[in-house]
Amino acid sequence: MATVTLKPTRVPELIFEGYSITPDAFAGKTAAQIAALPGHEGKIHVTIGDFFAVSGDAGATAAETDIVIDGDCSRVKYIGSKMTAGTVTVNGNADMYVGGWMKGGRIHIRGNMDSFCGIQMEGGELLCDGNAGNHVGCAYRGDWRGMKGGTIRIKGSAGNDIGTFMLGGTIIIEKNAFIHVSTHAEGGTVIIKGDVEGRVGGQMVKGEMYVLGKIKFMMPGYKKVDTVEKEVDGVKATFDHYIGDLGERHPKSKGQVVYANLYLKAAA
Amino acid sequence: MASGEMIVKGGFIIDPTRKIDGDVGDVAIKDGKIVDKVSSSAKVIDAKGKIVMAGAVDVHSHVAGPKVNAGRLMRPEDKLLSGSFRSGMAQKNGYRMESGFSIPSVFKTGYDYARMGYTFVMEAAMPPLLAPHVHEEIHDTPIIDEAALPVFANNWFVMEYLQKGEVENTASYIAWLLKATKGYGVKLVNPGGTAAWAWGLNCLNLNDPVPYFEITPAEIIKGLIEANEYLGLPHSIHLHQNNLGNPGNYPDTIAALKLAEGFKARNKFGREQVMHSTHLQFHSYGGEGWKDFCSKAKEVMDYVNKQKNITIDLGCVTLDETTTMTADGPFEHHLHGLNHLKWTNVDVELETAAGIVPYIYDKNVTPNAVQWATGLELALYAKDMDRTFITTDHPNAGPFTRYPRVIKWLMSKKAREATIASMKNNDKMIGLTNIHAMDRELTLFEIAQMTRSGPAKCLGLGNVYGGLAPGMNADVGIFDLNYKNLPSDAEKIETAFQRAACFIKGGEVIVKDGEVVSHGRKKTVWVKVKMPENPQVTRDVSQAFHQGTYTVDLLNYPVREYLAPHQSVIDVNVEA
Numbered sequence: 001m002a003t004v005t006l007k008p009t010r011v012p013e014l015i016f017e018g019y020s021i022t023p024d025a026f027a028g029k030t031a032a033q034i035a036a037l038p039g040h041e042g043k044i045h046v047t048i049g050d051f052f053a054v055s056g057d058a059g060a061t062a063a064e065t066d067i068v069i070d071g072d073c074s075r076v077k078y079i080g081s082k083m084t085a086g087t088v089t090v091n092g093n094a095d096m097y098v099g100g101w102m103k104g105g106r107i108h109i110r111g112n113m114d115s116f117c118g119i120q121m122e123g124g125e126l127l128c129d130g131n132a133g134n135h136v137g138c139a140y141r142g143d144w145r146g147m148k149g150g151t152i153r154i155k156g157s158a159g160n161d162i163g164t165f166m167l168g169g170t171i172i173i174e175k176n177a178f179i180h181v182s183t184h185a186e187g188g189t190v191i192i193k194g195d196v197e198g199r200v201g202g203q204m205v206k207g208e209m210y211v212l213g214k215i216k217f218m219m220p221g222y223k224k225v226d227t228v229e230k231e232v233d234g235v236k237a238t239f240d241h242y243i244g245d246l247g248e249r250h251p252k253s254k255g256q257v258v259y260a261n262l263y264l265k266a267a268a
Numbered sequence: 269m270a271s272g273e274m275i276v277k278g279g280f281i282i283d284p285t286r287k288i289d290g291d292v293g294d295v296a297i298k299d300g301k302i303v304d305k306v307s308s309s310a311k312v313i314d315a316k317g318k319i320v321m322a323g324a325v326d327v328h329s330h331v332a333g334p335k336v337n338a339g340r341l342m343r344p345e346d347k348l349l350s351g352s353f354r355s356g357m358a359q360k361n362g363y364r365m366e367s368g369f370s371i372p373s374v375f376k377t378g379y380d381y382a383r384m385g386y387t388f389v390m391e392a393a394m395p396p397l398l399a400p401h402v403h404e405e406i407h408d409t410p411i412i413d414e415a416a417l418p419v420f421a422n423n424w425f426v427m428e429y430l431q432k433g434e435v436e437n438t439a440s441y442i443a444w445l446l447k448a449t450k451g452y453g454v455k456l457v458n459p460g461g462t463a464a465w466a467w468g469l470n471c472l473n474l475n476d477p478v479p480y481f482e483i484t485p486a487e488i489i490k491g492l493i494e495a496n497e498y499l500g501l502p503h504s505i506h507l508h509q510n511n512l513g514n515p516g517n518y519p520d521t522i523a524a525l526k527l528a529e530g531f532k533a534r535n536k537f538g539r540e541q542v543m544h545s546t547h548l549q550f551h552s553y554g555g556e557g558w559k560d561f562c563s564k565a566k567e568v569m570d571y572v573n574k575q576k577n578i579t580i581d582l583g584c585v586t587l588d589e590t591t592t593m594t595a596d597g598p599f600e601h602h603l604h605g606l607n608h609l610k611w612t613n614v615d616v617e618l619e620t621a622a623g624i625v626p627y628i629y630d631k632n633v634t635p636n637a638v639q640w641a642t643g644l645e646l647a648l649y650a651k652d653m654d655r656t657f658i659t660t661d662h663p664n665a666g667p668f669t670r671y672p673r674v675i676k677w678l679m680s681k682k683a684r685e686a687t688i689a690s691m692k693n694n695d696k697m698i699g700l701t702n703i704h705a706m707d708r709e710l711t712l713f714e715i716a717q718m719t720r721s722g723p724a725k726c727l728g729l730g731n732v733y734g735g736l737a738p739g740m741n742a743d744v745g746i747f748d749l750n751y752k753n754l755p756s757d758a759e760k761i762e763t764a765f766q767r768a769a770c771f772i773k774g775g776e777v778i779v780k781d782g783e784v785v786s787h788g789r790k791k792t793v794w795v796k797v798k799m800p801e802n803p804q805v806t807r808d809v810s811q812a813f814h815q816g817t818y819t820v821d822l823l824n825y826p827v828r829e830y831l832a833p834h835q836s837v838i839d840v841n842v843e844a
Contacts, residue, residue: 143345144609144626249608 002059006052008071023062023086131156138164204260221245239263279315280751284721285735300775323387323743332405370590378410385745391416399449421456422463430491440802453503457595470598502728518564521551537728547583547661549643562700565645581657584643586666597621632692641701653717672765680758742775799842
């Protein structure tokens, strides 16, 4: 394993689009070559070296490359996007699109993340110690193919539109979320350990949702069918089991209609 | 440069209009036209070792107008991974950024057509009420000459006149509408069916009556052929048939083609057909459902081959993720029911409707693979390539940027077999089609017929487009293919046609080494019919507007001059 360390040297005037900050782009390159990798600030072509001091050479492959960013990336987008292996650690905040379209490897953001993290993610692991913005693990705007695989864990809270059009994988929000969870989803699992404002599972076709706190406004398209004991992400509890969204089309499997399942922690 | 002299030297010339097939020669250009010879001071463009063809002509493509724009708005994801948003070179040289794959931006549309050596593109369906938008968008599309076909086959005036058998009134109305919309010819989309859609119905069969109007699709088609030939328009009727896309639709297709029997083209533009049947691939299916859905390309082409007054275009499925959009509103609703993807539908008062649904043609889904084979089979069964044109019904069966790939498949059995081999259920597909057994490989001459001389003649534009004879427009494409020694790797054929080595339009170099170097001088072509005034039609039209049948005023209806600033008008005179 080889570690490449990036130390921020300058705050971009606009936003630095760091789509080259991935183990895949770094693999097989020296620190100097990495500094020369392209990025954009607005319409202007820039390089990683314009904003970061790079030390350490990358490993031969993405899997053998660890990237550590030592500092704040509040104005750096697309960190670890489309990566397939290796790791990226940011000791600070990150801007939008962290781990978007990622297929493998591991990203750890020690601060907060802005919106669109893990969008259309297919595999790998994305961990955030702080809060996330909106559109966690959702589909690109307009697209009907959301997150397909992998795991996103947000230790803090998240905003709205979580797991929109989700097809697979797992999203865990350890604190609260706002509105629109798993809208249009056709698979995957969303676990929210805190409270949600509302619109949970609107137009959802298939997939699982767990809410361990409260849902302030329940969707009318959900019907309680039973109460079950379940262990979710290390928490054992009794859940009210709802199916829905009854206003949406649902496929059949072995003669049975398949609904989306919402497990809401039962009142004690 | 348009006034300057230029000579394209030493290329292998392929020009079906003069039956030249690969002879080494020069093309001389002066004042934007092809000439016999030029002086020694002419700018020399070296084409040695490369093929030289006329600028290509696309007979059917949805590239401008409200439904194309609605598709762009509806599918931001179509832009995500395509186009060169930030081509530094383009920006430096003053060119616009390009975006979109199946519904490219107007700039990308113009640039990509030019890169493939296309000079003329027919927008295949213009809703008359929204013609101003169509023209604005045409004007915003750089380089290529364009025209647009207004849709007539679900128009209330047309249905009322034809129901009473009034061909002359229909013709007068067509003349008025072409002028009001700056349109080119008579398009029919799902005759009667789109009108029936307003009642939640459709006309799948030629004899299904249209509700309220009490007319059948067959009567609309025949009536419009008669009206079209009465006027002697440059183009024939341009027919998108009923029952599109459904298993077992081929007998309806042949029945519709048979309606052309007995008619003879009457015009001064060199056109010989009385019916152009478009995207025939979507209409050449057998089977009773999706399980036995199969190709009936042979049966359809057997009829087309012997019926000389018909032309067709393929509508080849290119196995891409694309966006379907058509004035065939009921079909789009049906498609949405099949794939559950987002759907748009709109009604255009008194005239037509439209729908949009994204669609993924997946080579591993057997019906899609069968559709792919059907499109190619139509071309491989065709006997007269001057009546068979390459299209993808852009963007319905695939984006126009895939024409080079279609050419590759048509020219190389090896390339077809490679695609077949990559399909998951190829055994099933082979059992439902004939493509695997077909050895025919089209020649470059035949490709030039299908993309140049043929469509130009079909549109009545054969005197200026589609050939390299002196007097024609100086639209010349040079492609990096050695006529004497075609590459064994068919991929190179696709690459060569994707990016022309050089493309000259109107005597000006537009594309050099595959890159756009000029915005050229585009033109909007339309047909102006001069005929004695028909008081009844004038009264009917004015009543429709003044009595509030239309929601707009007659004064606001026509396309204003400023919306089509670079017009090229074709005059048609009809004697009383």
